[in-house]
Amino acid sequence: MVYGLDDIDRSILYHLSRDARRNSATDIADHVRVSAQTVRNRIKQLEESGVIKGYHPQIDYERADGLLTNLFMCTTSASDRERLARQALQIPGVVNIREIMTGHTDLRITAIGQDTDEISQIARAITDLGIDIEEEDLVRREHVSPYRKFDSDGAQQGPAITDFLSLAGDAELLEITVEEGADIAGKTLEEANANDLLDEDVLVITIERDDVIITPRGKTTVKAGDAVTLLLRGDADAEFGTTFGAGAED
Incomplete structure (x- = not known):
């Protein structure tokens, strides 16, 4: 089932993809212009929905004891592909398998070995499962980058409404981030009223x-920078203009 993303979700995923270990909820909140609690809530939802499947280090195996990384391009029958992929993942040394929808080879198996003999042992274990290895290559280096279309830094204009909930009784609950230069910034609530x-x-x-x-x-x-939660009742105007957004006149 497809999980629909909004701009906040996409931006959170972008920053997690850049460095999930060093990007705290507070760090991401600064970029996305939402509260840290909103970031934590969204990450939990993305995890529960299966969009975020885990957090894994990117390991340079060549630096780690001079290990070899080998890529096997394989073919299987369509009916057995998923089952064989799961079985191949249990082979010691196999660290990643991708099922391919198009092309001649439909499995890409990445394996790690101490030397060519160990890589050959892994290859034999793969073929023993009934998987045909069409081609294989030693991997020198892998380059990765976050999906840049998920990066929405600076894309939002005006006050950032970061969470919204409709309530019974013609009421709405929303969270909005106060921008630099907003009319309400620096004022007490008494002064704002x-x-x-x-x-x-x-x-x-x-x-x-x-x-x-x-x-x-x-x-x-x-x-x-404050994340303000508001309760809007009845005919309350949700168009806040420069109250919370930038652009106030001096």
Whole structure:
């Protein structure tokens, strides 16, 4: 089943693909312009849906004890392909298998060995399963890059609405990130209301700042970068313009 992605999901996947170990939820949140909690929630959803299948190091096997990496191009019958792929993955030394939909060879098997003798042993184990090896090559180096079309840095214009939920009783709950230069940035909630920056049917529920959840009060100051959760009731206007987005006039 296909899982539909939005721009936030895509950008999170892009930054995880670049370096999942060094990109924390807070780091990704800075790029995506959402709260760190939103990033954590989205990652959990992507994991549960099977979009993110795991986190694996990219290993340079040649540097690791001078190991050899070999790529086997193989053919199988279409009806047995998946079963044979799963069996081949159990062979010691086999680290990756790809099922190919087009072309003559329909399995690409990557194996690691200490020397050519061990690679030959792996090849025999593959053929013993009934898989035909059509061609094989030693891999010198592998180059990888994240899918660049998932990178949406700077693509969002205006205030970034990062999560949205419709509630019963004609109400909506949304999270919005305060941008630099927004009218509300640097003002207390009392000042925001006095300056008509917030509709009377808009209630600030929480403010998240640096991974800390703040319970808002009248004297609470809203700052750029805050992730503000709003409750919109009735006919509240969801078009916030420069209230939360950049472009306010001096």
